[in-house]
Amino acid sequence: MKAKIVITPKKAVLDPQGKTVQAALEQMGHDGVKAVHVGKYLEIELEGDAEAWRPKIDEACHKLLSNPVIEDYHFTIE
Amino acid sequence: MKAKIVITPKKAVLDPQGKTVQAALEQMGHDGVKAVHVGKYLEIELEGDAEAWRPKIDEACHKLLSNPVIEDYHFTIE
Numbered sequence: 001m002k003a004k005i006v007i008t009p010k011k012a013v014l015d016p017q018g019k020t021v022q023a024a025l026e027q028m029g030h031d032g033v034k035a036v037h038v039g040k041y042l043e044i045e046l047e048g049d050a051e052a053w054r055p056k057i058d059e060a061c062h063k064l065l066s067n068p069v070i071e072d073y074h075f076t077i078e
Numbered sequence: 079m080k081a082k083i084v085i086t087p088k089k090a091v092l093d094p095q096g097k098t099v100q101a102a103l104e105q106m107g108h109d110g111v112k113a114v115h116v117g118k119y120l121e122i123e124l125e126g127d128a129e130a131w132r133p134k135i136d137e138a139c140h141k142l143l144s145n146p147v148i149e150d151y152h153f154t155i156e
Contacts, residue, residue: 006119021120024142030134034123041084041119042099045112056108064102 001046003057005075007066008039039071050077079124081135083153085144086117117149128155 009015018036025033042065046053054077061073087093096114103111120143124131132155139151 008119008121021143025138028138028142032125034125037121039119041086041117043086043115047110047112060103060106065099
């Protein structure tokens with residue numbers, strides 16, 4: 001069983017890494033890129049019950065893995 | 079339309095960030111974590127035809143966004 005967590009900067013937060021990637025894509029000649037957001041991805045291999053893990057993963061995202069002031073997160077367990 | 083790109087370290091590559099997160103989860107009292115892999119996530123907002131973008135995004139992943147020696151990537155356009 002795996003938890004897949006995606007952490008992205010909130011829309012209102014400046015994303016200089018995203019801006020840099022966007023500029024690089026344009027320099028490669030790719031027009032039509034409206035925006036780029038760069039975030040983190042975590043895959044956690046788990047043992048046990050998925051429903052029992054859900055609140056634990058949520059707590060870990062909130063306290064450990066993301067900065068809730070400037071980042072959003074969502075995750076799936078499957 | 080959005081391209082969602084996930085870049086993860088190859089399985090054979092040491093992932094010290096993942097090991098650190100795993101240790102932190104164990105310290106929070108969560109048993110049953112078998113492994114943690116930490117990677118990158120990119121969301122690219124695009125204009126135009128999805129099928130035309132597919133090879134361009136693949137090229138960008140290969141040349142710009144990932145290090146193919148130590149990282150794998152996969153993406154969806156939707």
